[in-house]
Amino acid sequence: MTGTSVVDLIAAVCLLSGAVLSLAAGLGLLRFPDLLARMHSATKPQVLGLLLILVGTALRLGTVVDITTLALVGAFQLAVAPVAAHMVGRAAYRTGLFRRDLLVTDDLAAARKTGDESGD
Template identity: 40%
Template sequence: MIDFIKGTLIISGALFMLLASVGLLRLPDLLTRMHATTKAATLGVILVMLAAAMHFAEVGIVARSFAIIVFILMTAPVAAHVMGRAGYFVGSKLWSGTVKDELRPNYDPLTHELKSGLETQQNAKRQPRETDPD
């Protein structure tokens, strides 16, 4: 029984990793590729590590494989965020079917400045408060 569960976990984890790399190969631009790899590969590693925890079934090793799971779960979104940000700033092309890019009208890629759309003369005026130390 436990062999069956382990085998199912290993095969499904490997299939999720294969799905991630198929998505990396087939999808059209950087952000959709990251969308494929981050989630599917994370789930694949989680399943394989659960299989390892069930195989060894000792406290220290189960804790170690859960540490790997938590580490992957914490670092994968951070790495994906940082890479997406860097890719956008470097100027990687978006897919031609992209519906919405809200950063495009507000961001100047040459000066690296982001506008909020509220920069008027009136908003630039200083409005002192009661608590200001002066």
């Protein structure tokens, strides 16, 4: 096997597994029971899925200009996805838009009841 076809093979594996993970994220969004569980689907397989697709694309393109842009896309995704998930999750928790019956324990409810939380 020549060098280019090995690179192509790795790129193909990255692109395909990235696509499968993104599909799983979409499926999880549809299937999981409440908003908080669905946010997990948005922050995890999708992040790795995107990173794999970026790596696959970088291997196929192979020019410096494109790779720097792809690296930035990856870096910003890692920095920003948790923030977005947190904002949505926090709003959902505070407005009670989640299923309490699915929780095994809830330390935050206890903390809020005793007034520990300063409500910022």
